[in-house]
Amino acid sequence: MSSEIINTLDDYLDQVIVIKLRDNRTIQGNLQGFDQMMNLVLTDSKDISGDDVKNPDKILLRGANIILVSLPDISNQKDDGSI
Numbered sequence: 001m002s003s004e005i006i007n008t009l010d011d012y013l014d015q016v017i018v019i020k021l022r023d024n025r026t027i028q029g030n031l032q033g034f035d036q037m038m039n040l041v042l043t044d045s046k047d048i049s050g051d052d053v054k055n056p057d058k059i060l061l062r063g064a065n066i067i068l069v070s071l072p073d074i075s076n077q078k079d080d081g082s083i
């Protein structure tokens with residue numbers, strides 16, 4: 001992984017991020033850690049892919065399954081911080 005990606009992910013430790021996966025799922029959670037293979041550990045996570053939000057809480061995402069990492073769109077969030 002390039003040092004630019006590592007520095008960017010390092011800046012977002014302990015912050016909420018949104019992950020798009022190869023299987024079309026979207027996961028939102030608090031970034032707790034990552035490695036050179038871009039495996040990510042998230043806490044307080046939610047599968048926000050469909051209408052029925054699932055809360056797996058703590059999750060390890062394999063870097064090979066990740067398509068996109070972004071910050072949540074604040075304009076789409078409700079007052080309680082959920083989407």
